[in-house]
Amino acid sequence: MKFLSSLVFLGGVGTVLAGTQLFGMNLSGFEFGCAITGYCPQGSNVIPPVKSLGGADGAGQMQHFVKDDGMSIFRLPVSWQYLTGSTIGPLSTKALANYDLLMQACLDTGAYCMIDIHNFARWNGEIIGQGGPTNAQFVDLWTQLTTAYADNPFVIFELMNEPHDLDLTLWAATCQLVVNAIRTTETASHIIMLPGLNYTSAGTLVEGWGAAMAGITNPDKSTTNLLLDVHKYLDIDNSGDHTTCVTDNVADTFDPVADWLRTNKRQAMLTETGAGASTSCFTDFCAQNEAINANADVYLAYIAWAAGSVNSTYILDLAPSVKGKVYTDMQMTTECVIEPWKNSTAVAAPAWGLVLPAGTASTSSSTTSTTAKTTATKGATTTKGGSAGSASTSTSSFVSGATRTIVPATPINPKNSASGLEVAGMQVMCVLMAGFAVLTFML
Incomplete structure (x- = not known):
């Protein structure tokens, strides 16, 4: 008894x-070409992870990640320039339709799908609200995007990828204006991700930008569905551009941040993180994600970088290979992204915290196709039978370093871009x- x-x-x-209630993958491609200066050349630089647009089969990748691996969230980076045709103003009808192909493929899996404006708080070298695009122009961008997905709470709004080298007080004020506009425009409440400074680094949240961004509220002064957005890598300059991992992200970063979040009754998502395929990285990246899962009361999700249209020679390539209808995950994906989630232990959700709404993601992630599984060892991968090709027709239940540049799939490795609700969700x-x-x- x-x-x-x-x-x-x-x-x-x-x-x-x-x-964690959610875990998943970045689908890279729509943001290719973007530098930390906010210059995002278009044309051949962009390789959307959409098969019909000449890129990777992002729909097939996401179907595999959900059905075979249990993933439940995808981050879909895109540049501001792509969405508006390289001119600040109305969204390009064609560009939005192209991006929406990926968005709908994501929603068709039942997963949560995150819009990431991948501009580093800049437009062509100038800072938003600080001499560059005006606050009104940035608000207008998000008002248009919110209008497009106003009634779908499975779409998450990440206001900006990796702000850096700007005035924090002014940036927080800019984000407050955007939050106000989103809440006024939406017809269903969306999760909004609030990115801080130093490439929204988790490492500087506690002593740096956390308090300012946590001060942003909804128009009614609540903080419901407002989450802090953190990124973190494990190499020498926190860029993800090096194959060796040297950082203890558990003791030095994620444990202290978890304590800060509990003290301040806030929650966060780790929306970008990754590691090269070296022995040190297998050790440290796996340990990091085990720690994230152990602190699931305050960390709602972690999203690995990256699949999509990344080149197979890219240090942080996590795109699964596919042969016929069989998908093969990268070893790093299997051991350090999937297994920490599958092997995690129970954590009590705080009474004040968000527990994400259950949708088709919760049922999709528990449905596993027949698999042919190989034991993963260093240098090996786990193979799973999956469904190649386009996404299914099922629908959601609701309609750091100095050279952080993403470049197209070429023999040259692309540079990584990072430094730094209500009832029961799928991991309940x-x-x-x-x-x-x-x-x-x-x-």
């Missing part, structure tokens, strides 16, 4: 999470929770 009593007590504390232990009423009755 002791065991039953402890279960009832745990249920009384709150929802129980078995690891639903069976355990459903039994609490019965257990209480038994007692």
